[in-house]
Amino acid sequence: MTQSAITRLATDIGGTFTDIVLEHGERRFTTKVLTTPHAPEEAVVEGTRLVLDQAGIGFADLDVFVHGTTLATNAVIERKGARTALIATEGFRDVIEIADEGRYDQYDIFIDKPRQLVPRELRFTVPERIDVTGKVWIDLDDAAVKKVAKALTAAKVEAVAVAFIHSYANSAHEERVREILAKEVPDIAVTLSSEVCPEMREYERSSTAVANAYVQPLMAGYLGRLKARFADEGYGKPIHLMTSGGSLATLETAARFPIRLVESGPAGGAILAAYIAAERGEDKVLSFDMGGTTAKICLIHDATPYKARTFEVDRQSRFMKGSGLPVRIPVIEMVEIGAGGGSIARVDTLKRITVGPDSAASVPGPACYGRGGDLPTVTDADVALGKIEPARFAGGAIALYPDKADAALDARVGKPLSLSTAMAAHGVAEIVDENMANAARVHAVERGVVVSDHTMVAFGGAAPLHAARLAEKLGIARVVVPADAGVGSAIGFLRAPAAYELVHSKFMRLDKFDLTEANRLLASMSGEATGLARAAAGNRKLTETRTAFMRYAGQGHEIAVALPNRALAEKDMAKMRDMFETGYRQLFARHIPGAAIEILSWSLLVTTDTARPPLLGKPKAKRGPKPIGLRPVFDAKAGKMLKVPMYDRLAMEPGARIEGPAIVVEAGTSTYVTAAFDAEIDAGLGLVLTARKAAKPAARSAAKPAAKKGK
């Protein structure tokens, strides 16, 4: 069955808007409706009806429905989850609050620690103890658990997390607690740390279990209602949920592990970028998503976004590592920085321009919105530089007041630094672009990746305005601005594979490898992941990927080593060492002869094949469209105002080619093509910017530290 032969619906609930995308036959219908926080399913049903009407079909005609939502994230941020308790090992009541004992800001003595999801009076402990090898030192005290069950009822607890020390190595005690609770307090939802995150490090595992328990009743209730509403409307097929890892899970799996749904929206964006790249035969891509408050950057290789295994929810101090609650789940790895259209610009005590991380948001919004905001933002700078045509901003839906942008820039940046308005605006844009470039560079380097040989895929309201300059700074020669970028995440949902990934800690030295134990673990993980993925995949073919996270004994950084898709045998040991050392050398230019190697965790991914779209053809070159006007725009590289032609994107057909500098306007955004780039509409209606000559800087060499250091 080809993709176009089935009718597919995707919906993405965001904080303000719910995005709806319908693909029916060859056509795509999209809409945005306001989110209905009291009953989010209302907006989903309403918006779905709108696009179905446009297509002239009904709920019963849908073949596939994929849903993503920020509800779980928001429940944590707004502390609107269930009344949640924690049952921990006796002696370890405060694991989630002691956390890592660090301060996320070295120099600020007034920091606040993350607010706990479970207050101390609801943190119970019971006698039990298991060691690092899984051996039981103290049996679980059933009577103590029953006593806790009574206390849970008395405290009107709705959800409980169970997180014992080393439960990833032996989950028997946690499972026994669930049995007892099921009998004693059947109405309380139970999350086991050994199930939601069977990994070493008690703080991260406990925190993940607590966060899951905290959102579980709410999400299970919501998902149940959504299913019922769609059933009422005539949709009887399964509902799939987009996870933070960029794959689909069934509604039932999502209701058990709702913490896996955080960040599903950005994950959808990354999946879209991966698809856009695959259509164009690009195998190294940097996705750049810049909205109103943040910018997100993600690396995508061979149509697969980079994955991470941990994420922080609700950072107390925004964007500061360590100020949030860690959840250890498979996520698409992104750097997120406080750089969006609404980010506020200031001059600090060192007379430096700073931008963000705080945002003017939509109320009062940038100064140029004329809604009472008097602080200059990135959008104000873009307006002052001429990159935004006021009459066409947001398709003319929001009136802009350029004089208010100028006034705010003058007052807060220009005057303190004795700069003209244009220079002040230029300074703000340069700094925000530089901040994003630095974030992208550091992120790439942490992965041992050279960023300059990547193609950038830019989407989100503000990204096309900044993409070309950011590409200049990163030495990137090609930028794609896809069509319909405004509902990019929801489109991405429709391109995601059905999958389930499990990570399990099981500590093992390579030189004392326990084949039987490793194979037992992998077989059981395979069974579990296949079961959950199969439910979401229907009868599509599933592929399994096994990975060991290995490191030198004593070292902190683990390297992923691919394992064969079968039971391990004696002969695999040498190969694993070899592959580890190769991976290590790639990252750090040398390996350490003689050092013992250990395996910390195992991961097993079961997934349907990612849809590889056919490559787009090359459109016939057409004469460029006529500009719809000229605008004075300040060009950063030229350092002065240039007369820049403006083009209407909708009037540009595949093959249409223009030269930079230029502005390409469309309803949702404008793309600023700097003087260093030319632009063309390709066969997939993407706007492709190509550097006219090899962009500076010269290609950066990979993270290849430690040159020749002897043996």
Place this chain on the structure above:
Amino acid sequence: MSKLSDIELQVMWNRLIAVVEEQAQVLLRTAFSPIVREAGDLSAGVFDREGNMLAQAVTGTPGHVNSMAESVKHFVRVFPVETMKPGDIYITNDPWMGTGHLNDFVLTTPAFHRGKLVGLFSCTSHLMDIGGIGFGPDGTDVFMEGLYIPLLKLADRGKLNETLMAMIRANTRLPIDTEGDVYSLAACNDVGCERLSEMMEEFGLKDLDVLSRHILSRSKAAVLEAIAALPQGKWGNTMTVDGYDEPVTLACTVEVTKKGIHVDYSGTGEASKRGINVPLAYTTAYTVFGLACIVGKDIPNNAGSLAPLTVSAPENCIVNALKPKPVASRHIIGQMLPDVVFGALRQAVPDRVPAEGTSCLWNLNVRGQTDEAGLGNYGFMMAVTSNGGTGARPMKDGLSATAYPSGVKGTPVEIAESITPLIFWRKEFREDSGGAGTRRGGLGQVIEVGSRIGKAFDLLAAYDRIDHPPRGRDGGQDGAAGVVSLRSGKKLKGKGFQLIPPDDRLVVMTPGGGGIGDPARRDPAALAKDVSEGLVSPKGAKVYGG
């Protein structure tokens, strides 16, 4: 200089900070020493040709602020930059030329761009074992504390000094880890050099002179501006801590003028016979860190921002110990210094300064046999980092079980148990340990640990605030004193080597922070919450007048 280049200079400055953050990340990821990778005990920075620090990564160790900077000055004094060649690497662990004890290796690498030396990268990290009697305060001179590496060349034009590496390997109980850590330090400097050269290529820079002047003058001016907002004058403070075998008084005078802040430690007690002495560079580091938390916390560290903050101390007092005094556990006293300075500053700016806290790390420095007999008496060796409570803050309670002034992170129990044959039986908040006050001090924690394999193990105790708990102020009460004991009841010493018998357990109760203000004036709702959460017992609530 045109205004456009001002913006460009700012962009380059941001880039330079990103370069040293990247340098630090490489070190963090490749280090073997668990205290580096799990706790972040490291530092990295870039310097101009004169040895002025231009940027430093924000990492877990204030003790390396500007002590590493000073060490680069020593390197360029001994090895003039004109003689440095691409591929050269310099090394030392000299406590007086580096960062205060032999466990810290400092590596400095010249950075070249288009064949010309344009700057230097330097980094330091804490190595787990450098021989001698091990990482504890028991030494009676520095030579007992391990291998002493003067300012030396580690690599000459890319060729490694194999003799030195063999010496290093032969003088540690952990040869593979130690060698790996040396490579890791070298690698992070190489990354810095490479990135700097790329940045200079991109911006078309031939040297760093203009950028260096810009960074240093801007930073210095900003710090001076922040200082100008303080009241001017001279304030003194003394604080007494446990010391090794007798109490030590730490005394300071803080003088704020238009030109800067000077801290003088005249009146401070003499150097100890044991390894808790502090070289002046490390004293300066923690003093300046404390000052920076109060004035100009948003100003990046560099030679310009550090210049107006100066420190002096009489020779051979405990905070200016001279060679060959023992210095291995210099952090115990060094980490007390922000509290000493705060006591003076609070007379000038009471609203910005916290009460006294635990301040020194309460690490479990342990070692012993594993079940592999071949590994000898010290088959495992580990510093399980842990902390007590911080002092109450104006308008806020103190933080419980949180590192301050050190920024190193606590070691997860499951990680500690995966690399030692130990088993932890308890690690949770210590009830009633936060000093009572309108603002309560942070709580300490109780840690109980025994052997999993029925063998005795060593504790290399390096604790303080046992006889002299963190003091409350303005009517706030003292935090709880720290306690080190065996589970069977026997009290242990706060400092020095002690054996934990196989059938007993080590119990460590870390101190709580001091309170601020009369406990009776604490918000009743806050007190009620403390009681219902079990942070304050019903009995403990009595001091609040409840």
